[in-house]
Amino acid sequence: MLNGISLGIMTVIILLIGGFVLTLLINAFLIPLLKTPKEVIEEIVEIMDLKKEDHLVDLGSGDGRLLLKAHSNSGCRSK
Secondary structure, eight states, X not given: OOOHXXXXXXXXXXXXXXXXXXXXXXXXXXXXXXXXXXXXXXXXXXHHTOOTTOEEOOOSSSOSXXXXXXXXXXXXXXX
């Protein structure tokens, strides 16, 4: 027979694992990952016409490819 502490610990572990699995399933099936095509990023950076003394701050929630491309093309400071 399980005492209260063991039962509580097992319940917490099961809930943590269940929450983790549920998060993975939601991310995998319900939330699509849509990346901006490389050609579009290159065109955006070209249109911005950044100089080395410029600063670029990306407030998006992407993977940072725009900042990396802008920095590699112009040498501007990126955050």
